[in-house]
Amino acid sequence: MTIYFEDFKAGHTWELGSYTLTEESIIEFARQFDPQYFHTDPLKAKESVFGGLVASGWQTLGIYMKLLVNNLINRTASLGSPGMEEIRFLNPVRPGDTLTLSYTLLEVRPSSSRPNMGIARFKGELFNQRREQVLRVVGTGFFGRKPEE
């Protein structure tokens, strides 16, 4: 059953699953998208400010999106996103870390220009296995309105 704009309630929080990073996945992602040595070279990374290998923030964002889409967005009438107003990398993400996604609707409003669309502003938060927050995303999504019966 598709989740439409009308089904979203401001203040609601979803717990949207977990994902565990391996050293291999951190290096593979970084080689492709963010080849800084503290993301790709475990030995040299020990001499960095991070004291060891850390995941690219863009990989952390990819994990956020994967959990969000697989566990919520693909059940909705999603119409895409115009962007994000805040992205914060709050703690390093290291090999073996398990990240858990919490997703909260901040506000919902109908679109004034597109009557078949609604606008949702949300906060997404990833926590590691020690309940330290590693990522905060605040942004906007577009969703289809429920068809009239």
Added chain:
Amino acid sequence: MTIYFEDFKAGHTWELGSYTLTEESIIEFARQFDPQYFHTDPLKAKESVFGGLVASGWQTLGIYMKLLVNNLINRTASLGSPGMEEIRFLNPVRPGDTLTLSYTLLEVRPSSSRPNMGIARFKGELFNQRREQVLRVVGTGFFGRKPEE
């Protein structure tokens, strides 16, 4: 030769290269990180608001980071990033599009808490082959100070 915080001048703009997306790369990325049908299914995507297959915004961000790191950041004394204050997906990115990165330093200031570090605020912009802007990123980066001689 490493580029240090002291080498950055507010107002400077770099042109940092181009990247062309294929339909295959759009589908492969989206299957892994953002499996919404308008990113993964060329036929079904024709019925979407986008009228055809479009790249995930997170892939556009990955291309932004790849061009930035390979063509600038890896020559600097980069110390990572605390986050971004704005990410805007301004136009759809489609198969065959060639994206070109323009990167502008907005302001630079020394860190008050870490004397060996400086803080740079920047704007990154991706344009397609028709000079339409597809992405704007405004964020912050940390960079090492030049060692005293």
